[in-house]
Amino acid sequence: MLKVENLHAGYGLSEVLQGTTLEVPEGKVVALIGANGAGKTTTMRAISGMIKPTKGSVTLGGKAIEGYATSRIARLGLAHSPEGRKVFGPLSVEDNLLLGAYNHLPMFFGFRSKAAVELGKVYELFPRLKERRTQSAGTLSGGEQQMLAIGRALMAKPKVILLDEPSMGLAPVIVLEVFNIIRRLKEAGITLLLVEQFAKSALEVSDYAYVMEHGRIAIAGTPAELHKDERVLAAYLG
Amino acid sequence: MVVSGALMGLVYALIAYGFQLTFATSKSINFGQGELVMLSAFFSLSLLDWGMPYWLMIPGGLLFGVALGLVVERTCVRLALEQKSEGWILMTIIFGLLGFSSAENIWGRDDRPFPTSLPTDALQVFGVNITPLEISVAIGVFTVMGLIELFKRKTLLGKAFEAVSADRDAAELMGVSATRTIMLSYGLSGLVAAMAGILISPITTVGPTMASALILKAFSVAVVAGLDSGFGVVLVGIVLGALESLTSFYLGSGWREAPGLVLLILALAIRPNGVFGKATIRKV
Known part of the structure; x- marks a missing residue:
């Protein structure tokens, strides 16, 4: 579904990605793990067009998307839930979710009724969001904001979701909850690329995993294979 | 008298509201906004001269304002924002100068009266003398601002x-194109400027110099209230308008411009984010 080949990208003169290659097959959860600064977030940003790749290709459902504007890539079916969640603080929870489905809804009137089914599904997955739907998103706790960010991505009915560090800054109990949600998304057949610091938990929920080091994929394999790899055991699962 | 001043202040508030619209989406404002007001007023006057009925002139003038707003965005702002530069400041000032000299060449240097179809006799409302024209200003300002706020919240x-x-x-x-949204905000800001021109011209007159007088006060209002203050501009606009008419009555009309500048300096010294503004921290 999502294919990244020999991707180079960076900020200014520093090239962070030095030829990243990875693939996310339809209906699979793929984890991207690695140390801080290895280029995980940059990979996601280069895929969704938040930074322009300098070299290499990104294809979504067979269509080349590298170099497109972020909003255009989003319209083509890629939902990127960014690092730090980035919910729209002053807007209500429900408005945040509606904006997630921006590409499918009429611009002026009747968008609420047209979004009702999707909205219902997201509220079913996250009952807390339903309770707080009129509250402004900025007043939610970190965990709730993360649920909102995931819900917002689901509203787009995307081909692929990129989920960047959903556990960042959350209490351990909430992290467990987040991984339960990811498991449920996996059961629902959602195609997902997951960036995580918690390598162990990430491997538990994923079908395939890539380990990133210094802007390149260093090791790749199924979670079972990675568990047998000495380097991975020493560096990430110790 | 104070009431007429306050109603003038509503027009300042409306222009300041135009600053807020573009500042919200792009953190940029059009320093030539006063010229947009003036050019739209002149254009509307020409529409009347060409025999267009009054009620058709208003949408015509507003459309012209929208078009000007879009031109400003395309020519002065977009490139600068793409380069992450502050070049829009200089570019919009230049646009204003260009607008000013174009107006002088097309419509002449003289102030011209702007006809109105409303009766000019003052009415007694709660013991205050107020003309239908002044009431039309209040209605116009609140209608435009109300409709735009409704658009922002309901669509x-x-x-x-x-x-x-x-x-x-x-x-x-989310798939929202920021570029298009910034275009939209400049279009709306142009519409607001045109509305301000159409509302104020029958009370004052239309002339190339009306731009600089208006923008200074609108800018004071925007800064004093805060560029993200929403309806805060209305309150500050009313206060400034009332203060102006008081000072020109008691101290002479030469002092008319003083309150705006004094308020501006005070606000910058005491509350740089505006009386109603939120403190923002720029993360680097």
Whole structure:
């Protein structure tokens, strides 16, 4: 579904990605793990067009998307839930979710009724969001904001979701909850690329995993294979 | 008298509201906004001269304002924002100068009266003398601002507008084009400027110099209230308008411009984010 080949990208003169290659097959959860600064977030940003790749290709459902504007890539079916969640603080929870489905809804009137089914599904997955739907998103706790960010991505009915560090800054109990949600998304057949610091938990929920080091994929394999790899055991699962 | 001053202040507030619209989406404002007011007023006057009925002139003038706003965005702002430069400041000032000399060449240097179809006799409302014209200013200002606020809150496009103001990157990730949203905000800002011109011209006159007088006060209002204060501009506009008419009555009309500048300096010294503004921290 999502294919990244020999991707180079960076900020200014520093090239962070030095030829990243990875693939996310339809209906699979793929984890991207690695140390801080290895280029995980940059990979996601280069895929969704938040930074322009300098070299290499990104294809979504067979269509080349590298170099497109972020909003255009989003319209083509890629939902990127960014690092730090980035919910729209002053807007209500429900408005945040509606904006997630921006590409499918009429611009002026009747968008609420047209979004009702999707909205219902997201509220079913996250009952807390339903309770707080009129509250402004900025007043939610970190965990709730993360649920909102995931819900917002689901509203787009995307081909692929990129989920960047959903556990960042959350209490351990909430992290467990987040991984339960990811498991449920996996059961629902959602195609997902997951960036995580918690390598162990990430491997538990994923079908395939890539380990990133210094802007390149260093090791790749199924979670079972990675568990047998000495380097991975020493560096990430110790 | 104070009431007429306050109603003038509503026009300042309306122009300041135009600053807020573009500042919300792009953190940029059009320093040539006063010239937009003036050019739209002149254009509307020409529409009347060409025999267009009064009630058709208003939408015509507003459309012209929208078009000017879009021109400003395309020629002065977009490139600068793409380069992440502050070049829009100089470019919009230059646009204003160009607008000023174009107006002098097309319509002449003299102030011209702007006809109105409303009766000019003053009415007694709660013991205050007030002309129908002044009432039309209040109605016009609140209608335009109300409709734009309604658009922002009730339509999905309006919510996208708010989303770009809140977090431009995240809005792009939802598929909202920030560039188009900024265009929209400049179009609306042009519409607001044209409305201000059409409302104020019958009370004052239309002339190339009306731009600089108006923009200074609108700018004071915007800064004193805060560029993200929403309806805060209305209150500050009313206060400034009333203060102006008081000072010109008691101290002479030469002092008319003083309150705006004094308020501006005080606000910058005491509350740089505006009386109603939120303190923002720029993360680097």
